[in-house]
Amino acid sequence: MALRSITTQRRRLADEVYDQLVNAIMSREIGPDDRLVQEKLAAELDISRTPVREALLRLEKEGVLHLANSGGFRLAKISEEETLELYQARAAIEGQAARILAARNDPAEMKQLRATIRENEKLSNPSTQDYFAANRSIHRAFMEMAGNRFLLEMFDMIWGRAMAFHLFAAIENTDIAKSLGNHMALVDALETGDRATALEVFTAHIQDGFELHLDGIRRTP
Amino acid sequence: MALRSITTQRRRLADEVYDQLVNAIMSREIGPDDRLVQEKLAAELDISRTPVREALLRLEKEGVLHLANSGGFRLAKISEEETLELYQARAAIEGQAARILAARNDPAEMKQLRATIRENEKLSNPSTQDYFAANRSIHRAFMEMAGNRFLLEMFDMIWGRAMAFHLFAAIENTDIAKSLGNHMALVDALETGDRATALEVFTAHIQDGFELHLDGIRRTP
DNA sequence: TTTCGGTATACTGTATACAGTATTCAGAGC
DNA sequence: GCTCTGAATACTGTATACAGTATACCGAAA
The missing domain is CATH 1.20.120.530 (GntR ligand-binding domain-like)
Structure with a gap:
């Protein structure tokens, strides 16, 4: 048989959100003064908070964002x-x-x-x-x-x-x-x-x- | 004033789960044949699936686990x-x-x-x-x-x-x-x-x- | 005007509910 | 016995609901 197995590659919404955030940061649409709030992003992307949250947490783990104590994620600063x-x-x-x-x-x-x-x-x-x-x-x-x-x-x-x-x-x-x-x-x-x-x-x-x-x-x- | 600000250090359940998983892997309690299923782990830890899922996804991103296509996460193998x-x-x-x-x-x-x-x-x-x-x-x-x-x-x-x-x-x-x-x-x-x-x-x-x-x-x- | 107290608000973290899909297994047909 | 089909099962992914906590605001007292 000549058919190839279809690698479903179940792409998660969280990955999509992650990519979009990275792009937005690179293109300066997201700046150091912006506050990224789960609910607002979710509304904007028209999805639920869950995948948005996953993407944000991942960026936090990578040191790109940090959780402001007033709520919301911000770009990390570098010395x-x-x-x-x-x-x-x-x-x-x-x-x-x-x-x-x-x-x-x-x-x-x-x-x-x-x-x-x-x-x-x-x-x-x-x-x-x-x-x-x-x-x-x-x-x-x-x-x-x-x-x-x-x-x-x-x-x-x-x-x-x-x-x-x-x-x-x-x-x-x-x-x-x-x-x-x-x-x-x-x-x-x-x-x-x-x-x-x-x-x-x-x-x-x-x-x-x-x-x-x-x-x-x-x-x- | 000599008082220090209290750094709340909101530890997430997901971090706790992550640590426990890492320890379990190190001590060989989790072996290459085990299948880690979100619901089962959650039940065992007596918490909801959400933080368990976060920990598993993090380990997946780190290359420690991978999602078996039959469902459940397994230890990644190395060549x-x-x-x-x-x-x-x-x-x-x-x-x-x-x-x-x-x-x-x-x-x-x-x-x-x-x-x-x-x-x-x-x-x-x-x-x-x-x-x-x-x-x-x-x-x-x-x-x-x-x-x-x-x-x-x-x-x-x-x-x-x-x-x-x-x-x-x-x-x-x-x-x-x-x-x-x-x-x-x-x-x-x-x-x-x-x-x-x-x-x-x-x-x-x-x-x-x-x-x-x-x-x-x-x-x- | 400043300071205190309390309520409203905003946001996260966690739990639960729902939907979709892959796998398994039992039974029909041969 | 073997193969095929379809329903049951077992998962994940996503959405939503709930709880707790920190901040902001506003009005009253000094």
């Missing part, structure tokens, strides 16, 4: 200290992926990475969000290539959180082109085949990102 | 491939902590780490679970000392999952003492003050753990 920690975590995850890729040093993989970078750097007059998305795509390509599902999961967690914290808002004033231009050098580092070199180059790249970020914050009033 | 990936992720996280600690190279911190190790290695006739717990405590001490909340969070995620997968079941047959004995050398590596050295030593330590683990699996029928 400069925590921002540093987030970048350190990034360095850990992406640095390890770099070590894995360098150890393999597969020419086909390297070629594909370069193609992905070229594709994503083709931005004419990019907005901050475009920049953020392109940068994320490029870095995620490295992670996918490394092929470790746990590292990839953590990568998504970190970037998701960065997004939720509106971290990119601070980059408004930085030199976007400068920050986006150095990705080919990362592949160069992988192609040395030396894990330590790859790690150092990736770590430095992320460190640069952090410093650009801090500059952005400090230039913003 | 040898995934086990490798889990150890790679560990190396990323703990390796980065090592880099941070080595860069600081604070004598007070090093002293405290050694004390923690000594404390945890004092095991007379340890069971596999004792070993697992001690090992985890020691490694977690390094993470706490590094002081990065995201890295710590990921550490807990990884070890939580390892626990859920009953990963330590495979170590039943391995030489426990051999595996527990090398932690002081980790502190030695930190005290070189060299981040690359620290990283390599930690990574190698974790790699050793992985190989011991594989040996264990392969010797188990």
